Amino acid sequence: MASNTEKMSYNAGEAKGQAQEKASGMMDRAADAAQSAKESVQEAGGQIKAKAQGAVESVKDATGMNKSN
Numbered sequence: 036m037a038s039n040t041e042k043m044s045y046n047a048g049e050a051k052g053q054a055q056e057k058a059s060g061m062m063d064r065a066a067d068a069a070q071s072a073k074e075s076v077q078e079a080g081g082q083i084k085a086k087a088q089g090a091v092e093s094v095k096d097a098t099g100m101n102k103s104n
Contacts, residue, residue, distance in 0.1 A: 097099035
């Protein structure tokens with residue numbers, strides 16, 4: 036039969052394991068969120084770059100700088 040001390044030690048170990056598992060899950064979710072944010076920023080940057088390039092081309096067209104000689 037297990038003593039009270041052994042039961043308390045077992046319960047403490049169980050609690051520690053559960054806390055570690057929960058922390059690991061939270062870290063995984065945080066890493067996923069960071070990756071998603073990074074991808075969103077990269078996509079937004081690409082869209083801004085494309086719009087800026089389009090604006091440059093429009094200015095060149097309007098000023099005649101885009102014409103071939």
